[in-house]
Amino acid sequence: MKVRPYIYFYGECEEAVNLYSKAFKTKAKNIMRFSDIPPNSNMPPLSEEQKNWIIQATIQLGDNLIRLSDSLEKINKDGSLVCICVEGSIDEIQHAFSTLKEGGEVLTPLARTFFSTCYGSLIDKFKVHWELSADVQEQD
Known part of the structure; x- marks a missing residue:
């Protein structure tokens, strides 16, 4: 079993990925954007800006991973x-x-x-x- 922190943002994920990559001297990997999602009737319509938002990115710290994503809703x-x-x-x-x-x-x-x-x-x-x-x- 592994625990992977997952941090959500609202349109700021790319900026956070860049900050955390710099802070921990690492590079994010497996960056997927909302525009990468195959057409899906359950998906709400996205603005052009939201299509470029990150749906998932991974930052590795040693043997640990932190996952990051933009949320389509403002959360906390x-x-x-x-x-x-x-x-x-x-x-x-x-x-x-x-x-x-x-x-x-x-x-x-x-x-x-x-x-x-x-x-x-x-x-x-x-x-x-x-x-x-x-x-x-x-x-x-």
């Missing part, structure tokens, strides 16, 4: 109670944090804690809550 634009926790090296955490905080809100600045040599939390500009922590192996 104020964020959610879901938090994505990412562990990595100090350099990876510092890079991701500095990238994700642009346009977002820092909740806990990066600092040494009793459980991590480098930990911080923030809400990015898409209202996704992130907790970033250096791997336990890197502790002194």
Whole structure:
């Protein structure tokens, strides 16, 4: 069994894919757009803009995957109670944090804690809550 976080956006998925790809120094794969969906009578009519929206993209973080998609309905634009926790090296955490905080809100600045040599939390500009922590192996 595997858990795959799935983050929904409303027309901002491509921008989020670019931000997260930059933050985690990876490249999104398997990007499918709404225009790729075969004709389907159950599908509502799409505007030209919506046809270019992403129906699914995948970002790989080590052995983990995060899936992202635009939703045709505005869902929970104020964020959610879901938090994505990412562990990595100090350099990876510092890079991701500095990238994700642009346009977002820092909740806990990066600092040494009793459980991590480098930990911080923030809400990015898409209202996704992130907790970033250096791997336990890197502790002194």
